Amino acid sequence: MGDSRKHHITVTVQTAFLPDQSSEDEQRYVFSYTITIVNTGLAAAQLVSRHWIITDAENRVQEVRGLGVVGEQPMLKPGEAFEYTSGTAINTPVGTMRGSYQFVAEDGVHFDAEIASFMLVMPRVLH
Secondary structure, X not given: OXXXXXXXXXXXEEEEEOHHHOEOOOOEEXXXXXXXXXXXXXXXXXXXXXXXXXXXXXXXXXXXXXEOEXXXXXXXXXXXXXXXXXEEEEOOOEEEEEEEEEEEEOOOOXXXXXXXXXXXXXXXXXX
């Protein structure tokens, strides 16, 4: 896979519940997530694809795979960041997301940047 210091990406996530797009009666809970991707490695790398695993409170799983993020495949030099906001809908007021981004470094090395599991929570559901 390559030298972990050379090929390293840091991913941070902020989530928000979107009440105006959600409907408890229809069991539709919509969340936005803002992702910040920072190349903390030593080699420039391009994000080529993504893989998400979205799980609701009843263990229903959605898997999402696709090219790039929000229609882009950003090239990040060391120290550069890319931020975007997207969204997802689940059938319960609580769920989780986790996944990975697939990168190709300028030296041709393919590597994954893991996205740690994070919560999707409608306010006032968890104490």
